[in-house]
Amino acid sequence: MTEQQKSFMKQAIELSQMGMDSGVGGPFGCVIVKNGQIIGKGSNAVSSTNDPTAHAEVVAIRDACKNLNSFQLEGCELYTSCEPCPMCLGAIYWARPSKVYYANTKKDAAAAGFDDQFIYEELELPLEERSIPFHQFMRDDAKGVFENWIKKENKTVY
Ligand SMILES: [Zn+2]
Numbered sequence: 440m441t442e443q444q445k446s447f448m449k450q451a452i453e454l455s456q457m458g459m460d461s462g463v464g465g466p467f468g469c470v471i472v473k474n475g476q477i478i479g480k481g482s483n484a485v486s487s488t489n490d491p492t493a494h495a496e497v498v499a500i501r502d503a504c505k506n507l508n509s510f511q512l513e514g515c516e517l518y519t520s521c522e523p524c525p526m527c528l529g530a531i532y533w534a535r536p537s538k539v540y541y542a543n544t545k546k547d548a549a550a551a552g553f554d555d556q557f558i559y560e561e562l563e564l565p566l567e568e569r570s571i572p573f574h575q576f577m578r579d580d581a582k583g584v585f586e587n588w589i590k591k592e593n594k595t596v597y
Pocket of ligand 1: 494495496523524525526527528
């Protein structure tokens with residue numbers, strides 16, 4: 440890793456400490472870099488904002504996308520103090536940065552009381568056997584909207 444990359448990760452780790460110390464949320468931080476510049480950052484803010492989706496990576500992705508005025512993070516690198524959970528992994532794939540660097544592993548997170556292994560296990564289960572059961576109905580009604588989308592002109596494809 441280059442000195443610059445180490446400095447970006449150091450800032451992500453500092454955000455994780457600061458967020459925890461200031462009572463914003465859990466010990467997680469993230470910075471997003473484009474062309475050698477930090478264009479977005481965040482720390483976990485779940486408990487202070489009552490937002491279960493306010494993980495450091497999601498907060499940083501929202502910040503970076505706002506600053507770039509784009510819903511894509513093409514050509515960006517994401518530095519996070521911990522290996523992303525499944526939700527953040529999904530958000531990262533939707534945002535499409537070019538690379539992710541992480542410091543703590545998900546095993547380290549589990550040892551600190553942040554275990555997301557159960558979500559990976561849930562993914563393997565049939566929908567009706569998950570701890571939060573999913574039930575499907577009214578597909579035909581909902582499908583009409585997809586048909587409208589397919590026919591729609593002047594849409595922003597993402
Ligand atoms: Zn997460």
